[in-house]
Amino acid sequence: MNNDNSSKQILLSVLGVAILVVAVVGVSFAAFTFAGKSEVENTITTGTITVSYTEGGTGIKLENAMPMKDETGKIQSADNTYFDFTVDAQLSSGATPINYEITAKKDSEQSDLPDNAVKLYLEKVSAVGSQPSTPGEPVKEPTLYSEDTPNQKTNRTTNEMVLKDAVFSNSETTVYRLRMWVAENYGDSESDGASFASSKKFIVKVNVYAQAKATE
């Protein structure tokens, strides 16, 4: 009887220890974990900016051109005496303002008429091909061709003549008209090297440069 009691006690003790071990191990593996998952989608959507430059018509082609007064040059209306183009900017609401320039760039390889022989004039008109005899709103008064140095604000890296330097703050579409002529006083002075012994050329292209204003 006593042997049985001892054996039972030993057996119970061993069992108790085993249970304790299992319990301790069990508690260790059932450690705390947590996951809090949000359903809220945090979203940002960018605004949009598009700037486009569209040329209308075939451009200026003056042949046998002779010096001309500004008053006459500004209202040239025959075909190929003016060049219409459109600058369009579409900015989404709240978009960063855009610095932009409209420029004229001389083709140095093909042009042999000196810069001080040519005047350029830019105006706003109502539409491409609108009545040329109807004066538009002057943007750049008649000015001898002269190149400006590069402009970081518009990301222009070359020397070109700036016809307009402004900012797009909102969407806008504007039609411009460029005219070009031989300056009235070209050839008046011997020092300007004017010569009409042979035909000379002056060729320009219009460019538009735009860049978002840097944030401050």
Place this chain on the structure above:
Amino acid sequence: MNNNNSSKQILLSVLGVAILVVAVVGVSFAAFTYTGTGKVENKIQTGTITMTYTEKEDSKIAIDNAMPMSDEEGKKLSSDKQVFDFTVSANITGDVTINYAIAAEKISVDGPNPSQLDDQYVRLYLTETTKLGGEDKEVPTQEPKAFSATGPDETTGLPAGEMELLKSTFTQQQQGNRFYRLRMWVAENYVVTGVPASYKVKVHVYGKSVAQ
């Protein structure tokens, strides 16, 4: 007659010894036993851990027509729909450490309009505030960063594919409410085009206890 007596004596002796041996053996097996019944209860009772993640009502980042901005500007965003405020809380009784991670899960945008904004053009910035709504002092948890998956992390339970914004701990000595504010903006090196692009994230919190 004498022989008989001797035999009897021997027999009795043997019997006596045998009885003695049996008695001793018997006594040996009937050795001392004792049972002391304890009255003291030895008890294990676990501590408690509760952890919660709560979002401020109506708080959400929803920025349309976002333009690129510098990190200095982005850090200052504070208007409604420009920030996301939330609380992470823990109540602990017992000697335990809880590792936790605040994570961003990137949610895909179904393009093409808007298209998916590339990770490199978005900045995420988390601060800890002294109260929900961040109207008081803010402490940055890290510098603004582009999304980059850093999981998994077994120490916190952070799964693969999510970005850890913050890793920290709760203990019995350091528990309670912690308030956070998330900001998100378009990085200044993004070139705006004519097609809008979007970026979406969800915030999650993961916690795991550390065995002592």
